[in-house]
Amino acid sequence: MHIYAFGSVCRGEIDHGSDVDLLACVNGPSPRIDPQKYSIYRYERLKTIWNEGNPFAWHLHLESKLLFSSDGTDFLDCLGKPAPYRTSLDDCEKFKQLFDRSYQELQTSPNSAVFHLSCMFLAVRNYATCHSLSVGRPIFSRYSPLMLxxxxxxxxxxxxxLTRARLLSTRGYGENIQPEEVSVAIKAAAVVPSWMETLKSERLQ
Structure with missing residues (x-):
């Protein structure tokens, strides 16, 4: 077994809403490992995503820290550099569609506002992350849209x-989103589609 930390704690982006992202690498079923606290991956699956150039493989390659090794080795380090990331156009298009759907739903009805705002954040952050990886300047921060x-x-x-909505939706943590804040987010997010198109043009060059 190998256990790694990854995510915000390894970048120093710690605040009251942060958790500690943990990866457990295992050979088979591991009932003693809590799936609510760990991302559990079999060794063969990790090798596969490494060979695919999956963004998560790049994230682990660049930012994970080994916490425990049952055999004294660093499994992820032994995998070397992941394959090139080649699916950015498709991945970014999926995140653009997620943003468009959530933004439209939010404008249509205030019902499930926190959920839609959370999806908008996920779409924008992941779009930025996938783009940054595709152009060779990977940024895995939650603030990646602002750092590009x-x-x-x-x-x-x-x-x-948007970030508060994500925390509320996924962890139940933070202050509730007020109706006036929903209006602020709707107005501000109107710039997102043109920004996504600008980044798309850069990837196509």
């Missing part, structure tokens, strides 16, 4: 609403 060049020109308060 060109960055997403969105009011920081509005971006904070």
């Amino acid at each position: 060049k060109p960055s997403l020109h969105i009011d920081p308060a509005a971006f904070s609403i």
